[in-house]
Structures are given as structure tokens and as C-alpha cells.
Amino acid sequence: MNKLYSLARKAKTSSFYLWLLNLVLLRAIPFNKPHRLKISAISDTEISVTAFNKRYNQNHIKGIHACLLATLCEYVSGLSLTMHLPANEYRIILKTIQMTYHYQAKLDVSVKFKLDREEIEKAILVPLKTEDAVFREFTVDAYDTASNHICTGLINWQIKAWKNAKLKIS
DSSP states (O other), X not given: OHHHHHHHXXXXXXXXHHHHXXXXXXXXXXXXXXXTOEEEXXXXXXXXXXXXXXXXXXXXTSSBOHHHHHHHHHHHHHHHHHHHSOTTTEEEEEEEEEEEEOSOOOSOEEEEEEOOHHHHIIIIIHHHTTSSEEEEEEEEEEEEXXXXXXXXXXXXXXXXXXXXXXXXXX
8 A cells, every 4th residue: 555655646746657546546446447537636635536428437328327426426535535544554444425416427527525634633533542433424526527516425434443443254
């Protein structure tokens, strides 16, 4: 995971490393590979990800599939958490996802998700000092290239220190 942090840090200022980060994430998260989600911008506080309206992402009426839109919202918020919380110290698991669809996605769709270090500290790290797990819900809005509000995702994550995780080995 340290390599991912290093790559993400370099991707903030280099188009080559942004391309490389996208390539690595396609391989690291095979579920998302067929959808070809693309990080279009990354900074210390914000990540932008795009889903393209290509045949492989379409539903039966040639719009972007609703499940892909849900994946897009989950992906950007989870990636942002992963960039702020070291994977060797914290376990991040999707608890619930709730989607509200506003407009049919006939164009490419992008999401911008903002999460700063202060919010991580106040809402997650401080409570984890006294609790086994923290549940944090994030709102993620997706817009198409014509600025139509496509959907809103409410993504609820469980964050837990690995030392508090109960692992069942079969």
C-alpha cells in the first residue's frame, strides 16, 4: 500500500503518474476494470473520477447503468478514505449504499469528492481512540458533462483499527 500512497502523491503533479495510478488501480481492483473508471484529478483534499458512456457501461436504453453510477460514488469516497488512512492500520468496509437518481445519464459522468485531513482527524481518528469502530456517511453527487445532476449517493463506511478487527479463520 505504501507504493499506492507514493504513486498517488506523484499523480497530484504529474500526468504520467496519474496515468500510471489509473493503470495500477485497474489491476488492483479487478471488479472495476471492465468499467474503465478514470481518476481525472487528484489533490490533497479532492479526487475526481469519470465513468464514460461507452457500450460496456450502458444499460438497455443506452444510458450509463445505475449500478455503475453507484460503483462510481462508492469508488471515489473509498479511494479518498484509503488515501488518508493507511491500509496497514485501518480496515475500511462499505456498510450501506443508498442511491437517488435524478436524471438519465446519456453523457460521461464525473464525481468530485472532497475530504480533508481535518475532517479525517475530527470525525474518524479521534472517535477511534475510544470506540472500536466509526461509521461515517458521505454524500457524493454525480454530474454529466452538460452539468445535469445525475444522482446522489449516500455511502456509509465502517472504519476500524486492525487491532480491533475480529478475523475468523476457517
